[in-house]
Amino acid sequence: MNTDFDDPAAGLRMALRRLAKAVVVITCVHDGRRYAMAATAVSEISMDPPTMLICINRTASIHEPLAAGADFCLNILHSGQADISANCSGKAKGDARFALGEWSDLGGRLILSGAQANIVCRNLKRIEAGSHTIFIGEVARTRQSGAVDPLLYVDGGYAVASSIRAAPSSAAASS
Numbered sequence: 001m002n003t004d005f006d007d008p009a010a011g012l013r014m015a016l017r018r019l020a021k022a023v024v025v026i027t028c029v030h031d032g033r034r035y036a037m038a039a040t041a042v043s044e045i046s047m048d049p050p051t052m053l054i055c056i057n058r059t060a061s062i063h064e065p066l067a068a069g070a071d072f073c074l075n076i077l078h079s080g081q082a083d084i085s086a087n088c089s090g091k092a093k094g095d096a097r098f099a100l101g102e103w104s105d106l107g108g109r110l111i112l113s114g115a116q117a118n119i120v121c122r123n124l125k126r127i128e129a130g131s132h133t134i135f136i137g138e139v140a141r142t143r144q145s146g147a148v149d150p151l152l153y154v155d156g157g158y159a160v161a162s163s164i165r166a167a168p169s170s171a172a173a174s175s
């Protein structure tokens with residue numbers, strides 16, 4: 001069954017339920033305060049120089065420190081870290097977001113130790129876009145840990161990735 005939407009925002013919301021994204025917790029420190037927010041609107045831009053972008057709602061508490069120029073870290077979550085994502089997307093507020101998980105320092109930036117990867121970015125520039133601000137960061141340092149096993153967000157819930165293994169061909173299966 002096909003469903004068409006006349007309202008582009010409503011249609012986009014429904015379409016995006018079908019776009020599986022890896023969950024990232026963005027962190028920064030500003031004026032001695034720690035900030036963290038779960039996000040999926042995160043993308044690579046270029047490798048030369050290595051740059052990333054994040055889209056942040058202007059109402060989010062991390063927006064103000066980022067707009068003030070705070071550098072940020074992208075922590076790509078592991079499939080076992082859905083509780084940290086929930087904490088960093090509204091369940092906990094302020095510094096209580098750091099009660100779950102082990103947080104440490106990488107080159108002066110706040111990183112989640114058990115994350116699959118950490119990408120430390122220098123806050124380069126910003127672009128206003130509707131309700132959100134796009135922040136562009138130049139990658140300064142990265143770290144990876146463990147196997148590739150991301151936490152995904154799809155159809156309004158958390159999921160894990162599994163690879164598609166080629167089914168054995170009938171010739172191979174009968175030999």
Ligand SMILES: Cc1cc2nc3c(=O)[nH]c(=O)nc-3n(C[C@H](O)[C@H](O)[C@H](O)COP(=O)(O)O)c2cc1C
Binds near residue numbers: 059
């Ligand atoms: C899986 C997931 C992905 C999200 N992605 C984004 C995002 O890319 N940008 C954004 O501004 N908010 C995103 N949010 C919403 C924020 O995490 C949430 O509104 C957060 O509570 C805002 O921070 P605050 O409570 O500190 O104001 C996402 C939430 C979830 C659960």
